[in-house]
Amino acid sequence: MPHRPELVVFDVNETLTDLSPLRDRLESVSAPRHLLDSWFAATLRDGFALTSVGAYADFADVAKAALRTALAGLGAGFADEAKREEAVAEVLSGFPALDVHPDVPAGLRRLHGAGVRLVTLTNGSAELSRGAFERAGVLDLFERRLSVSEPRRWKPAPEPYLWAVGECGVPADRAALIAVHPWDTDGAARAGLTSAWIDRSGTPFPAVFLSPDVTGPDLPAVVEALLALDQA
Template sequence: MSANHPDVLVLDVNETLSDLTPLRQRFEDAGLPGHSLDTWFAATLRDGFALTVGGATAEFGAIGADVLAAQLSAAGIEPTEQTIRSVLSGFTQLSLHPDVVPGLRRLHDLGLRIVTLTNGSATLSEQMFADAGLLHLLEHRLDVTTPARWKPHQAAYEYAAEVCGTGLDRMALAAVHPWDIDGAKRAGLQGWYIDRRRTPYPKTFLAPDLVVADFEDLADQVRPA
């Protein structure tokens, strides 16, 4: 299966590009089990989605701090500002998955304009992209501050299209999160599922236009412009 060539490739950041695994050690250093990272991330997304549905918004970091404070308290650990900062500051020190750099370089060479769109803060990932030598490949690094609606709300994808000056039907979103793929497709984009973990795609969501193992596989599947 190969993908039709859009003008713009929109990339999710957390987990799709960045490897969150090193954060497990920070949770353990705070006194929590390493797998608390997964619960924390899911709960942070849940609360961000809930605010969006209710017509409100809050920053990823603020929501994440509240969720972490609740986890620490439930474990009988004092949720001090220092402990919370020590855990969450790890987001500024993450690295990319190994397939990202070669994959994105090949996708760029195929003529795709590449942008990132995250529910987190775009500034948190700047060092990660700089260290990987990818900043020059990213036309825009966007977050949901301006639309004030988290993905998968349509407003987030419309914002990316407006910044890029192109139609939603000329864009594709690549992500490891089915909810992001579903939201993008409902907004009018192609949805490309990065399935590193070989996880069955939920049947309740709109099916992706393309399923690939990683970004190198994606570059193999995209038709030249």
């Protein structure tokens, strides 16, 4: 039975930060806006694949490789290697400029005000999110910003979740993971954390994954559901 968490671990990309401005970056290099979806999915796929065979690469390196492949697949416009590399650099330079979703600050402040400890755990670089959190005025709400670069295993492998809660000195069953990704909530649940899913797009939760303990259409709704759980 899930408990009201002492610690909430947040995914970052798409959960807290809005990736949609990267569509403008793609368009600026003459790539289609919709390429963001398949590129980001390919980045996750390749990171997961490396983890599954006991290997590791940083998010930035995996994202670069996946974007090079995606751009090359667009045809003659990206046949020139130098042009591809310029486009890759331009698109990736947009990550530090991303902002948080509009619903994020209120949800974070509600949790923090309720005495719940907050940390992030990202498959990407922990430092990339600093600007987004500073601009939103929420950086100081997080006691730590963690990355899978330490355990060198991408989520949803169990090691990153268990490492994160261990670093914070909290048992897994007294922590929760909030994410928009069903694979992430599933991984956290299998590692023993309470799982919380933000469904901003109103899509069905994939039946192949463990159902999340709480769900909501935005972060404040998910926060209230977590705070309503039994404290025993």
